[in-house]
Amino acid sequence: MNPFDLTGRVAMVTGANTGLGQSLAIALARAGADIVTVARRDAGETAAAVEAAGRRCLQLTADLSKMDGLPGLVADTLAHFGQLDILVNNAGIIRRADAVDFTEADWDDVIDTNLKSVFFLSQAAARHMLERRSGKIINIASMLSFQGGIRVPSYTASKSGVAGLTKLLANEWAGKGINVNAIAPGYFATNNTEALRADENRNRDILARIPAGRWGEPDDLGGAAVFLASRAADYVQGHILAVDGGWLAR
Ligand code: NAD
Secondary structure, eight states: OOTTOOTTOEEEEETTTSHHHHHHHHHHHHTTOEEEEEESSOOHHHHHHHHHTTOOEEEEEOOTTOGGGHHHHHHHHHHHHSOOOEEEEOOOOOOOOOGGGOOHHHHHHHHIIIIIHHHHHHHHHHHHHHHHTOEEEEEEOOGGGTSOOSSOHHHHHHHHHHHHHHHHHHHHHGGGTEEEEEEEEOSBOSGGGHHHHHSHHHHHHHHHHOTTOSOBOGGGGHHHHHHHHSGGGTTOOSOEEEESTTGGGO
16 A cells, blocks of 8 residues: 555645646646645646546636635535545745835735635635544645745745644644644745846845755655645644755755
8 A cells, every 4th residue: 555645535726727836736636636726817737737647627716815715615626526635725925025115915915815815724624624534734834934034024924824823723633633734845936936036146045055956846845745645644743844955954
C-alpha cells in the first residue's frame, strides 16, 4: 500500500486557475484525487491537466472575499462528488505600500481573502468532515507567517494569522479525525512575486539569501501537499511546513 496514494479522495483547491494553486491541484490529481477548482476565473487549463491525469474535475466559480458563498461551495461539491476529503486554502492576494500610507481598503481586501475566507471555508468543510470523522485541511501560509516582511502589512498580518489559525483548528479537530496543517512557500515565481522579481535589487537580495540559489517553481510545492493530504500525515497536526529552498535556515 502506497501511503501517499489519494485514489478515491476528493480535494478542493482554491485559486486553482493559476500559480501555486494550479500546481497543487495537478499534484493532488496525479496522486489520485478528484479535484474541485475554486476560482474567480475560468480554471479550464487546470481542469484539462487534471483530466489528462485521469481524474475528474469540478470547476466552481467564487469570489472568496465574500463569505456568503462559501458554504455553497461545499454543498456543490457534495452534490457532485458526494464527499470532500481534502481542502487546500490557497487563494490569496498581496498589496504593497509603505505602512504609513497603507489604506483601509488594502487592509480589508487582503485580510478578507487571505484569512477570513480561510476560516469560514474551513468551517464549512469541517461541518462535513466532522460528520465523517475524516479530512485534511492544508492552508497556504508564507515566510511572512514567521517574519515581518516590508511594505506588506495586511499580507503579513493575514499570513501570521493563517499560522495561528492552523494551530487553533488542529487543537480543536485533531481528536475528531481532521488534520489541519499549513505549507509555507518560500519565494516562488508566480504573479504574486512579479513585482519583486522585476525589482533588480530586491531580486538580487532575495536570491542571495536562498541557499538553494534559485526561486521556487510551482512544481516544487506539490510533494508537500500530497504528503499532508495523505495517510502518511495522519499524525501530523498543526504543523507549518516550510518549502523554501532553505530561506528560513539562513
Ligand atoms: P497568484 O496570484 O498566481 O494566485 C493567487 C490565486 O488566488 C489566483 O488563482 C487568484 O485568482 C486567487 N484569488 C485571489 N483572490 C481571490 C478571490 N477573492 N476569490 C477567488 N480567488 C481568488 O499567486 P500565487 O503565488 O500562486 O499565490 C497562491 C498562494 O500562495 C497565496 O495564498 C499566496 O499568498 C501564497 N504564497 C505565494 C508565494 C510566492 O512566492 N508566490 C509565497 C508564499 C505564499
